[in-house]
Amino acid sequence: MNMEVVLITGMSGSGKSVALRALEDAGYYCVDNLPPELLRPFITLEQASTVERVAIAMDVRSATSLPQVPAQLRELASQGITVRPLFLDATTDTLVRRFSETRRRHPLSSKRPASADAPADDLQRALVDAIELERELLADLREEAHVIDTSVIRPAQLQAHVKSLLSAPASQLTLVFESFAFKRGIPVDADYVFDVRMLPNPHYEPALRQQTGRDSEVISFLEKHAEVAQMLDHIGQFLDHWLEPLARDHRSYVTVAVGCTGGQHRSVYLVEQLAARFGQRWTALKRHRELDLG
Numbered sequence: 001m002n003m004e005v006v007l008i009t010g011m012s013g014s015g016k017s018v019a020l021r022a023l024e025d026a027g028y029y030c031v032d033n034l035p036p037e038l039l040r041p042f043i044t045l046e047q048a049s050t051v052e053r054v055a056i057a058m059d060v061r062s063a064t065s066l067p068q069v070p071a072q073l074r075e076l077a078s079q080g081i082t083v084r085p086l087f088l089d090a091t092t093d094t095l096v097r098r099f100s101e102t103r104r105r106h107p108l109s110s111k112r113p114a115s116a117d118a119p120a121d122d123l124q125r126a127l128v129d130a131i132e133l134e135r136e137l138l139a140d141l142r143e144e145a146h147v148i149d150t151s152v153i154r155p156a157q158l159q160a161h162v163k164s165l166l167s168a169p170a171s172q173l174t175l176v177f178e179s180f181a182f183k184r185g186i187p188v189d190a191d192y193v194f195d196v197r198m199l200p201n202p203h204y205e206p207a208l209r210q211q212t213g214r215d216s217e218v219i220s221f222l223e224k225h226a227e228v229a230q231m232l233d234h235i236g237q238f239l240d241h242w243l244e245p246l247a248r249d250h251r252s253y254v255t256v257a258v259g260c261t262g263g264q265h266r267s268v269y270l271v272e273q274l275a276a277r278f279g280q281r282w283t284a285l286k287r288h289r290e291l292d293l294g
Helices: 016-025 035-049 061-078 093-100 120-144 155-167 216-222 226-248 266-278
Strands: 004-010 029-032 053-057 080-089 146-149 174-181 192-195 252-260 283-288
Touching: 004 016, 004 061, 016 029, 016 053, 016 080, 016 155, 029 283, 035 053, 035 061, 061 080, 061 120, 080 120, 080 155, 080 252, 093 120, 146 155, 146 252, 146 283, 155 283, 192 226, 216 226, 216 266, 226 252, 226 266, 252 266
Parallel strands: 004 053, 004 080, 029 053, 080 146, 174 252, 174 283, 192 252
Antiparallel strands: none
């Protein structure tokens, strides 16, 4: 029996519980906050009970034993178990806002109750310090996993992203092409970022302003400009050159982010074209961050 193990780690407040619920809905046997010391015994137990798909969430509350996890995952993979690590991340500003809105305490915050008369700036500085410490403690796990940026997406979008990623074959490289708007920030999960803001902008054509890069009139507008085709070709050549080495390095996922000003026309068009081109050889997924928010 070939068991599949999905390990969900990431920043506190980034949505790990949402991702775990998505996997539970998809039929995975899910365990939250499993101590790393119990990972191997737990997998052995589930193998004996013929469970085929398991999802495990770990967080920084197990900080002292987290460094052993990457080696454990490599050992499981060497035994023929399919291991799919996911790391949920978000910008520090986003995490600060989420903790402030929910009034939750960060797990690395001081155990002392916050003083009622403590200045707000001091409380926020303490929270930022806790978040940055967490980033340091989780850096090795992040390096080994596919990263999902949850900064500007809703829980339903995160659930859809997780399900689409895990529906792709685990045995080959999966490309994630993502369009975004620079005005809303660069996705923190991107392996490669391409800026296409210098290309002709359909936004300035009144008839095209409300359309997107998936609409035929916008496509026709962009295809009339040689520099758009040149940009598409240059990105394609770069990926053609480097995807094989990445696959040989046993990378499971590569996220290619393409950004323009509003994330509606140029970046959407290029992501659609790139996904069609590389989807003939690799598994290619598409995300349109700003359109999906609509």
